[in-house]
Amino acid sequence: MPVVALPTGRVKDACLDIIEGSGMPAKKLRNAGRNLVVDEGDYRYILGKPSDIPTLVSQGLADLALVGNDVTEESGVELVELIDTGRGRCFMAIAGTPAAAERFNGHSGTLTGLRVASKYERIARRTFESWGAHVKILHLNGSVELAPALGLVDCIFDIVQTGGTLKANGLVVLRRTAEVSLRLVANPGALQLRWESLRGAVNAVRKFVIGG
Amino acid sequence: MNITPRGCSSIGGELACGMEECRAAALSIFTSYGYNPFNPAEFQLLEGMMKNLHRRRRGRVIALNSPFGEPCCLRADLTLSALSYMALHHTPDEFPLRLCYSERVFASPRPPRENIEDTQVGVELFGWEGVGADVEVLAVLLRALDSLGLSESVVVLGDVSIFPALFADLPGGLAEKLIEKLEDGAYYEYGETLAASDTSEERKKNLGELPWLKGTPEILSGAERIFGSSELFRPLREITASLGALGYSDRLMVDLGFIRDLGYYTGPVFNVYSSDKGVLLGGGGRYAGSLADTRFSCQAIGFGVSLRELALARGTRSNVPRAMIWAGATAPSKTLEYAASLAERGASFEISWNQDDTESKNYAIKRGCALWINIEGDYALALPSGKRIAISETGGVV
Numbered sequence: 001m002p003v004v005a006l007p008t009g010r011v012k013d014a015c016l017d018i019i020e021g022s023g024m025p026a027k028k029l030r031n032a033g034r035n036l037v038v039d040e041g042d043y044r045y046i047l048g049k050p051s052d053i054p055t056l057v058s059q060g061l062a063d064l065a066l067v068g069n070d071v072t073e074e075s076g077v078e079l080v081e082l083i084d085t086g087r088g089r090c091f092m093a094i095a096g097t098p099a100a101a102e103r104f105n106g107h108s109g110t111l112t113g114l115r116v117a118s119k120y121e122r123i124a125r126r127t128f129e130s131w132g133a134h135v136k137i138l139h140l141n142g143s144v145e146l147a148p149a150l151g152l153v154d155c156i157f158d159i160v161q162t163g164g165t166l167k168a169n170g171l172v173v174l175r176r177t178a179e180v181s182l183r184l185v186a187n188p189g190a191l192q193l194r195w196e197s198l199r200g201a202v203n204a205v206r207k208f209v210i211g212g
Numbered sequence: 213m214n215i216t217p218r219g220c221s222s223i224g225g226e227l228a229c230g231m232e233e234c235r236a237a238a239l240s241i242f243t244s245y246g247y248n249p250f251n252p253a254e255f256q257l258l259e260g261m262m263k264n265l266h267r268r269r270r271g272r273v274i275a276l277n278s279p280f281g282e283p284c285c286l287r288a289d290l291t292l293s294a295l296s297y298m299a300l301h302h303t304p305d306e307f308p309l310r311l312c313y314s315e316r317v318f319a320s321p322r323p324p325r326e327n328i329e330d331t332q333v334g335v336e337l338f339g340w341e342g343v344g345a346d347v348e349v350l351a352v353l354l355r356a357l358d359s360l361g362l363s364e365s366v367v368v369l370g371d372v373s374i375f376p377a378l379f380a381d382l383p384g385g386l387a388e389k390l391i392e393k394l395e396d397g398a399y400y401e402y403g404e405t406l407a408a409s410d411t412s413e414e415r416k417k418n419l420g421e422l423p424w425l426k427g428t429p430e431i432l433s434g435a436e437r438i439f440g441s442s443e444l445f446r447p448l449r450e451i452t453a454s455l456g457a458l459g460y461s462d463r464l465m466v467d468l469g470f471i472r473d474l475g476y477y478t479g480p481v482f483n484v485y486s487s488d489k490g491v492l493l494g495g496g497g498r499y500a501g502s503l504a505d506t507r508f509s510c511q512a513i514g515f516g517v518s519l520r521e522l523a524l525a526r527g528t529r530s531n532v533p534r535a536m537i538w539a540g541a542t543a544p545s546k547t548l549e550y551a552a553s554l555a556e557r558g559a560s561f562e563i564s565w566n567q568d569d570t571e572s573k574n575y576a577i578k579r580g581c582a583l584w585i586n587i588e589g590d591y592a593l594a595l596p597s598g599k600r601i602a603i604s605e606t607g608g609v610v
Contacts, residue, residue, distance in 0.1 A: 055324050058324060059324070060491065075323060075324070076322065076323040077322070077323050077324055078322055078397065079397060080397035080398075080399055081397060081398050081399060081400050081401070082399050082400060083399075083400055084400045084404075183400065188397060189483075189485060189491070189492055191426065191467075192368040192426060192465060192467045192470065192483060192485075193366060193368065193465065193485055193488045193489070194488065194489075195424075195426040195427055195467075196427055199424075
């Protein structure tokens, strides 16, 4: 029985649409309530906090998962990325007050010393390091947009969907760094050992994504 | 007091016993096939490691200076140690040469793991290019797993030599990009990179199939049809056929998208899992590039599997001694003489020096011993029932 991990929260509906659109059973899944494990048809679905999904897959508790590439990259775990579903699109960006924009228009040296708030500590560090800039990362779990306004940091590194929250907090996108969407990922071992039983689900998602 | 740093662990109890059993059983199989035990240095010179390790592993070595000021790392790779030893102590006219080991390797962990050390058992076979060497090493691995009761373990085979052949003549830099995508497990990006490339539609379609060619060895026929070559897949055909003839056909899988450390490995590679629903135990493959800066010019093949994963996969074993010998009323020399006679018979026991026989019995019950032996009293008690057995009537065997 293929086990598929799905994130709760913001992208859950998009995931359910993909599951349903791919022809996989989703009736019980839609009405899961507080159940976090749902057996339906030939599948077992595990619902988890988005940031826990890569761990569930890498530890072998799930064979497949739908999860944003921001979350998998931040986790650093080794997974196989099979399909970009194109759903749940947003982007990763550095945002700050308009006054901070100047530091992003010149040599990377002007970025050194910046104080950056993010819940994506790992990606933020790697991004700035790739530009040769040494910055101080402050890990925050939520309401990151508040930090510049409170003078805690110079800018933030976060995902941006509509830009509404940034605007409401007087922030603008200073640099767009990566595209984010829901990806179908697999446990490398499950893929090697049980491809025959996973092929149906993977091909169904691929067909839905191409068709949709 | 805690003196064990994060990422390290001191293993004791049943797991340690299980690991020791796995080590003994595996080394017994390896040595019976002519693999000579090898005890490598714990430090490796950093320069040689940086030159020979694959780029993906270089960033994970744990570097430090030796007390003599030499830039070193904690042993990051057993194969390179074995190779270095071979080059210093043997000559090519002795080929093939065989080594086996049971040692720790150290590397920075990949999330979510935290362990920086792992004890591995494995073998290295140097100086034989024929497919017979691949089959031998894999057969030794499967025999060792059988001897540990892991008869449902599965070997997944790939062959990194197919990639340079299949990607030959692709336009500028495309082959390197495709290899990088496969190494990173980015199948989606592999497909996108291929789709955006300036190559024929037919080639795009065929190469696009590559990561998805996984399953039983029968998929090799499909691969031969798609790529119009049986020669390319001949090593995998021969290996799977030979191991199949040895009765291992149900435990073999093929994954043509499986690429590991290309440049370090140069031919067939493999992963071994505890079962088709199990955990990764280890892996190995054929290599030659890493031999480039030694006076050896040869191919080699080897594998390493985690002792801890082996022990966990077969289930932990009890480390409780069968008998507790009470020495409280007996001279130490007499007690140890009796203990030696039990040891000769292969019995497991522990000696209790406690003067109080009741305390000694209670301790034996707490430890889970099946017997409590009173040498002076010439009897043993079955625990916890307390049934009395006369030792002299059993010729000293209880």
